[in-house]
Amino acid sequence: MKARKLGEGGPEVPALGVGAMSFSDFYGPTTEENSHAVLRAAFEAGIRHIDTSNVYGMGRSEEAIGAFLREVPQAREQFVIATKAGIVPGPKRRFDNSPEHLVSELEGSLGRLGVEAVDLFYVHRRDQSIPIEEVAGTLGEIVRSGKAKAVGFSEIAPSSLRRAHAVFPVAAVQSEYSLSTRAPELGLVQTCAELGVALVAFAPVGRSLLTDHPLPLEVAQGLGFLKQNPRFMEPNYAANIAVTDRLRALAREMGEPTAALAIAWVLSRGEHVHAIPGTRSVAHFRELLRGAELELSxxxxxxxxxALPVGWAHGDRYSEAQWVGPERYC
Known part of the structure; x- marks a missing residue:
């Protein structure tokens, strides 16, 4: 399996990780038992990068991971654990990158995970009221405190990355990146490569559109995030299913799961690119794992x-409300 560094001086891990948003009910009901089954399958397959956040299920994802680490102590020695903070829950979406908030939220995450330090700590969303140089300085202090080994940002622009990296080394930037979301190719992929920063791609199978079994419309409409997402609303949803049928047909011709093609494509974008798909299913996890093993000619x-040329997707990747927080740069 492809192994890549999480940042210039970071640990070397398999290019495929586990995105643990699915350990909450974000994409449908799940249980801690299901989450542990996925973690066990990942551990046995040699996967080491586990990505979560304080807001995934309001701590539920971190608690599930922490419980697994207690059950399988050797996993703590081998897993590289990343978490995030900076989003303030509430009826109005807002962000806080102050030292007090980030440190307090990280301490809560450490308690739920049952660890003394995380391997990677991200600012989940930028607080535009604080210069990013100050936020990078705060992250540097967190590393020096021993509570995180490395730091990163999620959904920031290449220009912001350069400013932050000039103050304190940024190990990783997390961004949505897939055959359905290719904006990172307009500067972020290149800037990360130039600076020695890992680009960690979340939603690499297009929130199920790039799989053999996309979420049915009626299921998507029952999920808080997807029912407001333009790509999962009609008429866009039907159009996107019709277009992605071409990728499913190609996958059948190649004798591979469609999700494996989507993962392999993302990982082909550069030696600094990682993918962290999420799943509630061990069977689907094995399809994702196949993508990390697959060498595309x-x-x-x-x-x-x-099959899926640039710009094929119908609808924006976020609604107006969902766009609050991510930095647009193109």
């Missing part, structure tokens, strides 16, 4: 691009 990549 130039002909394979050309066929994938022909």
């Amino acid at each position: 130039d002909a394979d990549l050309a066929a994938i691009e022909a």
Whole structure:
């Protein structure tokens, strides 16, 4: 399996990690038992990068991971655990990157995870009222305190990354990146490569659109995030299913799961690119794992691009409300 560094001086991990948003009910009901089954399958397969956040299920995702680490102590020695803070829950979406908030939330995460330090601590969303240089300084102090080994940002612009990295080394930037969301190619992929920063791609299978079994419309409409997401609203949803059927047909011809093609494509974008898909299913996890093992030829990549050329998706990746927080840069 491909192994890549999480930042210039960071640990070397398999290029595929586990995104633990699915350990809450974000994409549908789940249980701690299901989450542990996925973690166990990941551990046995040699996957080491586990990504979570304080707001995934309001701590539920971190608690599930912490319980697994207590059950399987050797996993703590081998897992590279990332978490995030900076989003303030409430009826009105807001963000807090102050030292007091970030340190307090990280301490809560450490308690739920049952660890003394995380391997990677992200600012989940930028608080535009605080210069990013000050936030980078805060992250540096957190590393020096021993509570995090490295730091990163989620959903920031390349220009913001350069400003932060000039103050304190940024190990990773997390961004949505897939065959359905290719904006990172307009500067973020390149800037991360130049600075030696890992680009960690979340939603690499397009929130199920790039799989053999996309979420049915009626299921998506029962989920808080997806029912407001333009790509999962009609008429966009039907159009997106019709277009992605071309990728499913190609996957059948190649004898591979569609999700495996989507993961392999993301990982082909650069040696600094990682993918952290989420799942509630061990069977689906094995399809994702196949993507990390799959070597795509130039002909394979050309066929994938022909099936899903840049700009194929119907609808924006976020609604107006969901766009509050991520930095737009193109």
